[in-house]
Amino acid sequence: MTPSDLQPVRDHLARRVIGQRSFIDSMLICLLSGGHLLVEGMPGLAKTTAVKALAEAIECDFHRIQFTPDLLPSDLIGTDIYRHDKGEFEFRPGPLFHNILLADEVNRAPAKVQSALLEAMAEHQITVGQKTYPLPRLFMVLATQNPIEQEGTYHLPEAQLDRFLMQAIVSYPSRDEELKILELDSEQQKQTPQAPARPLSQAELFAMRRAVAEVYLDPRLNGYIVDLVQATRNPRLYDRDLGRWCRFGASPRASIALARCARARAWLDGETYVAPHHIQSAAPEILRHRILLTFEAEAEGVNADEVIRRLLGLVAVP
Template identity: 60%
Template sequence: MAAEQFQALRTYLNSQVLGQTEFTESLLIAVLADGHLLVEGPPGLAKTRAVNALAQGIEGSFHRVQFTPDLLPADLTGTDIFRPEQGTFEFQQGPLFHHVILADEINRAPAKVQSALLEAMAERQITVGQKSYPLPELFMVLATQNPLEQEGTYPLPEAQLDRFLMHINIDYPNAATELDILRLTRGEELHGSETMLQPLKQADLFAARKAVLEIYMDEAVENYLVQLVIATRTAAAYSDDLGRWLSYGASPRATIALDRCARARAWLDGRDFVTPEDIQAVFPNVLRHRIILSYQAEADGITADAVLQKILSLVPAP
């Protein structure tokens, strides 16, 4: 039953966000793997629309926060409000107490705001004064970054980047998809367009997450997964080029994320076992933001994606 509901949700997302099937699949994988998502792409590629559609397809509340340099931690967490009639302070919840949070242009907020968001992402709680407040069991941060303009931005610290399950890069659609987008914005019905009538209940979502964790992974496939992550830390053993290009590899959190995402992809495809292809498909998105390139790589114009593809080609699959 849960599998059918997720397929309906996938169809709905693809009907609302045209030409971004990898992006919409990553949204569903993040939901199933109980993780946060960082999305990077130029303006106007329906990043906000996709997150809004996901929130409508899941039973829960949605809130969008526009990150700006003057944003304060209390604008996210909430604050204590003084009630003079009672002579006491009462906590007023902020946007982080919603189920799905869109952190728009996350890299435009200063360090204190990032610190408050990091606590929410890592600990599933927020702290105001001397008291901590738990966040909802269903809690997802879907953050966006604009790669075109860096003026007035604050690079995300590595510790916060590591808390994102995946980092997705999206690009402009092709001509045929652009035509469909044009027709959709005019209100025309497209072939195969669907309307999501029944949101996915949270109980069914949690049941699906449990089913994902029970997906079978052979020991050989498991070892392959681990070796891919280890290769980012011992790059020189695989290739002199990799040794020059990589300064720091991925943490064990990457191994956990890769495992969860590969299982979620297998489950979405209707299988009860993980294949090496599942791991290879999610590997770039899971590792893209977790490795640190050397100055030599940057000088040579080598990207993180090129490094990860090199690792995939050198680590033998079972």
């Protein structure tokens, strides 16, 4: 499989979503890497539309669930239903048993719901009572959260944040892009958008994942990845300000995620090997939700992206 085999998916996304190229690339990289994506952005920036368009372009089961404070774990994982005709309980699966799950406003659900989602994301299974049920081989969570509304929201646990392969930040469109959005909306009022003639099959997707895994990653670049992640844990060795700003660094999952996503980025670029710039381009979305900053950093208006930018400038490239 080659990147050209993924072009119909790209074309469909481009027809449904104007701009947001970085966000679309993040979705494709997560899809090729077998990971989950956390999406943060203001309302109305086509986050939900983009996820739906991705599901339309792939041969899969899609489900959207709106996370609310009164949501229960059983609303996600399913529950045992008593069947009078059989005289026994029967498990009725919930939304987590779909291939692609859109968890809309994921930070509005309480801790019990987050823990149910955590098991599914981390272990590819769910547990009901004393029984464990495996999830589909293709299972991807795309979770959205609103960065401005804090009332009625819950902080996502660090353990759950670590299970997201990447965190994408969706920004406002440019003036030209917004003009194209108006044109697209006018066209969609006249006719319903068409799904791709032939969605990408799951067999093709898994073949693409195998091709991504075969992209060559030099051992010296493995060392570079580890050095970057280690630098988030020992930032004082590189810069005094970084030492004041970083409270906790990224886990070894970040190293694994960087290697996977760098391979996927290189494959999408048509390369057979990973170069340093593939690692550097993936680093912000891999690390920004895994670095915990100090109160001092927040008071100075420093965010995780600024920390990552400095580290990329300080850690030596082999």
